Amino acid sequence: MKPLRPSHPYLFVAPTVMVLGVFFIYPLLLAFYRSFFAWDLLTEPIYVGAAHYATLWSSGELIETLGRTLSYSLVVVAFASSLGLCFAVGLNREGTIYAFVRGAIFSAYIVSWVAVGLLWLWILDGDAGILAVALRKLGLPATAWLSDPDTALMALAGVTVWKITGYAMVIFLAGLQDVPRSLLEAAALDGAGPWARFRHVTWPLLRPTAAFVATTSLILSFQAFDIVRVMTQGGPVKATTIFVYAIYESVFMNLRVGRASALTVVFFVLLLGLTGLQLWAWRLGRRTGGETA
Amino acid sequence: MTRLSRRHLLAALATAGCGSRELSPGEMSLWFTYGGRNRKVLLELVDRFHGAQSKVKVQPTFQGDYFEGLVKLRTGLFVGSTPTVTHVIGEVVPYLAEAGVLSPLSELEAEVKADIDPVLGQAGSFVGGDERPLYALPFNRSTPVAYYNKNAFQEAGLKPPTIWAEMREVARALTRRNGNRTERWGFECPIAWWFWIAMLGQAGGRVIEADGRVSLGGDAGVEALQHWQTMIHRDRSMKPPPGRDFNAWEATNSDFLAGRVAMIWTSTAFLSYLTDNASFELGVAPLPQQVRFSVPTGGTFFVMPAGVKGAEREAGLAFLRFMMSPASANHWATNTGYMPVSLTGRQRLEAQGFFDANPDFKVTLDQLAYAQAWPWAPELFRVQREAVQPRLEQAVLQQKDGAAMLAEARASLREAGIATGDAG
Numbered sequence: 001m002k003p004l005r006p007s008h009p010y011l012f013v014a015p016t017v018m019v020l021g022v023f024f025i026y027p028l029l030l031a032f033y034r035s036f037f038a039w040d041l042l043t044e045p046i047y048v049g050a051a052h053y054a055t056l057w058s059s060g061e062l063i064e065t066l067g068r069t070l071s072y073s074l075v076v077v078a079f080a081s082s083l084g085l086c087f088a089v090g091l092n093r094e095g096t097i098y099a100f101v102r103g104a105i106f107s108a109y110i111v112s113w114v115a116v117g118l119l120w121l122w123i124l125d126g127d128a129g130i131l132a133v134a135l136r137k138l139g140l141p142a143t144a145w146l147s148d149p150d151t152a153l154m155a156l157a158g159v160t161v162w163k164i165t166g167y168a169m170v171i172f173l174a175g176l177q178d179v180p181r182s183l184l185e186a187a188a189l190d191g192a193g194p195w196a197r198f199r200h201v202t203w204p205l206l207r208p209t210a211a212f213v214a215t216t217s218l219i220l221s222f223q224a225f226d227i228v229r230v231m232t233q234g235g236p237v238k239a240t241t242i243f244v245y246a247i248y249e250s251v252f253m254n255l256r257v258g259r260a261s262a263l264t265v266v267f268f269v270l271l272l273g274l275t276g277l278q279l280w281a282w283r284l285g286r287r288t289g290g291e292t293a
Numbered sequence: 294m295t296r297l298s299r300r301h302l303l304a305a306l307a308t309a310g311c312g313s314r315e316l317s318p319g320e321m322s323l324w325f326t327y328g329g330r331n332r333k334v335l336l337e338l339v340d341r342f343h344g345a346q347s348k349v350k351v352q353p354t355f356q357g358d359y360f361e362g363l364v365k366l367r368t369g370l371f372v373g374s375t376p377t378v379t380h381v382i383g384e385v386v387p388y389l390a391e392a393g394v395l396s397p398l399s400e401l402e403a404e405v406k407a408d409i410d411p412v413l414g415q416a417g418s419f420v421g422g423d424e425r426p427l428y429a430l431p432f433n434r435s436t437p438v439a440y441y442n443k444n445a446f447q448e449a450g451l452k453p454p455t456i457w458a459e460m461r462e463v464a465r466a467l468t469r470r471n472g473n474r475t476e477r478w479g480f481e482c483p484i485a486w487w488f489w490i491a492m493l494g495q496a497g498g499r500v501i502e503a504d505g506r507v508s509l510g511g512d513a514g515v516e517a518l519q520h521w522q523t524m525i526h527r528d529r530s531m532k533p534p535p536g537r538d539f540n541a542w543e544a545t546n547s548d549f550l551a552g553r554v555a556m557i558w559t560s561t562a563f564l565s566y567l568t569d570n571a572s573f574e575l576g577v578a579p580l581p582q583q584v585r586f587s588v589p590t591g592g593t594f595f596v597m598p599a600g601v602k603g604a605e606r607e608a609g610l611a612f613l614r615f616m617m618s619p620a621s622a623n624h625w626a627t628n629t630g631y632m633p634v635s636l637t638g639r640q641r642l643e644a645q646g647f648f649d650a651n652p653d654f655k656v657t658l659d660q661l662a663y664a665q666a667w668p669w670a671p672e673l674f675r676v677q678r679e680a681v682q683p684r685l686e687q688a689v690l691q692q693k694d695g696a697a698m699l700a701e702a703r704a705s706l707r708e709a710g711i712a713t714g715d716a717g
Contacts, residue, residue: 041367042392125535127474127532136473147533148690231535232535236484255367
């Protein structure tokens with residue numbers, strides 16, 4: 001198709017380019033520039049070269065923050081994806097009860113993070129929370145999960161899994177719709193049991209969906225902020241200071257715009273890498289699993 | 294985009310976000326960071342100001358909590374869109390003053406300064422000598438105080454502790470366990486800088502020495518950490534609340550009001566709130582001593598950003614003059630629990646028999662005799678947020694060696710170019 005005037009295509013994309021430019025590209029370039037300065041928003045910025053990057057590295061802050069973020073993300077992705085798949089396979093059938101259970105599981109996903117955080121603050125209270133009370137009734141140990149540096153991060157990961165498993169389930173359910181019934185019936189006629197049908201028919205066709213679910217939940221977990229802000233504020237100690245919260249704390253609590261900018265740049269590079277991984281997994285899935293999802 | 298145009302863009306965004314607009318002659322803006330009851334009392338005072346005169350109209354705007362308000366102020370200062378008057382926590386006043394972003398309130402110095410409680414007003418407390426201009430006026434000022442559940446104490450035949458050793462005994466005696474579940478804790482307070490400073494003072498130390506070197510109290514700082522470590526891990530009589538900053542404070546209040554803890558340390562600012570909401574008889578006591586009684590002060594100061602000029606400045610000064618008057622200071626203090634900052638106002642309250650009728654207020658006022666003003670050094674804010682607070686949690690919750698943690702904190706300060714030294 002040939003445009004009437006050479007400028008037309010540019011005019012069409014101009015609004016998008018402007019929005020992206022003003023709200024994404026310009027702030028990112030600005031953050032990159034600011035990362036070479038020590039600045040508290042009040043006094044004049046002082047040029048410090050790559051000192052912020054060096055400090056982030058030498059103080060261990062970068063590695064520690066990355067380590068916490070990765071362990072949180074791994075738990076979230078592994079559990080949300082596998083539970084979502086189990087629920088999708090188990091609930092992929094007709095009937096009001098199944099529809100209700102599917103709706104109930106998905107409902108957590110549409111509740112705001114702040115509400116979820118507040119709700120789980122009560123549930124996870126070590127003395128009076130219903131989880132602690134229930135565990136003690138069963139004779140199991142209960143602790144103040146959010147006050148203990150050893151358990152706080154995994155408690156947050158657990159809450160995140162609870163919230164986003166419904167999303168994973170819905171995506172897997174959509175993927176399951178694309179598994180041809182005829183293939184499953186043919187496999188059944190050939191004597192394949194439920195596990196063999198899942199292993200050799202359903203799962204290969206679901207692989208692109210699984211790649212999609214895993215990468216989107218990975219990116220979502222990397223961007224976690226609200227739940228940390230509401231439930232632990234990065235503590236106890238620094239146990240739940242994951243990447244986005246570390247950036248927030250640097251700039252808004254500690255008045256270090258330069259260091260926060262350096263963290264932002266590193267975070268951007270990480271997310272870029274993850275997006276590359278997502279595209280690679282997507283293409284791999286399409287090559288090996290057909291055109292679904 | 295040039296720097297100037299970026300400033301304009303940010304100014305437009307800040308103006309939109311902060312709800313301020315162009316001021317007409319006689320108008321002034323007030324950014325405040327109080328919620329709940331305190332917000333209501335502040336707005337009552339603004340109404341009183343409007344009722345008392347007709348020349349100045351105040352536009353009050355809520356800006357979130359202390360830290361959110363501070364961020365908005367800094368953004369506003371950067372883009373040149375500041376309020377006429379706002380209030381900031383005491384620890385950042387020297388930082389802002391050093392950065393040259395506060396306007397001296399010289400016009401009020403002669404008439405207001407002499408009537409302000411010297412400790413609450415931080416009189417002459419800038420570290421490094423030279424007398425500075427009056428940059429900040431104390432408004433909501435507080436100290437930490439002990440609140441206790443009188444019913445629980447009476448049942449156990451106990452009195453509020455006056456020394457640390459008693460505090461351990463009392464907390465242990467009041468802790469009630471059922472199997473491995475703690476039904477009631479003896480004591481709770483946020484693992485926060487403010488309370489650590491209180492204990493550091495009680496153990497005989499100070500955080501910044503007179504010559505400006507940061508000592509973090511030396512042995513006294515370590516002793517304060519050990520006191521918490523012992524109560525949490527050995528006695529298991531103290532509950533460290535979940536969360537940080539205001540969330541930990543709220544959790545402490547909630548646990549206390551729900552009867553899950555027998556005694557807490559928190560701010561005098563919660564006196565009215567806790568009195569209104571406790572379903573048991575509330576007791577108020579001064580903090581105990583180790584070698585001496587000592588409490589830090591907390592809360593905020595009114596400041597006027599640099600660059601507020603002309604009629605707007607006059608309006609701001611008129612409002613500050615009104616707020617610092619004995620009547621306003623008393624209205625604020627008696628309706629919230631904050632300290633009455635006006636000395637004349639305090640005498641009036643005494644003459645009216647207010648403290649006899651409200652003995653809990655009297656406890657907080659008497660404790661003021663042991664309050665220590667902050668050493669106002671520009672680094673104070675960084676010492677608190679970056680060097681000390683994370684390490685307090687590490688030492689107390691992860692049972693790390695207190696001396697090593699504080700040595701590490703001092704080393705991090707030296708790396709940031711801040712002079713440290715031994716306690717003297």
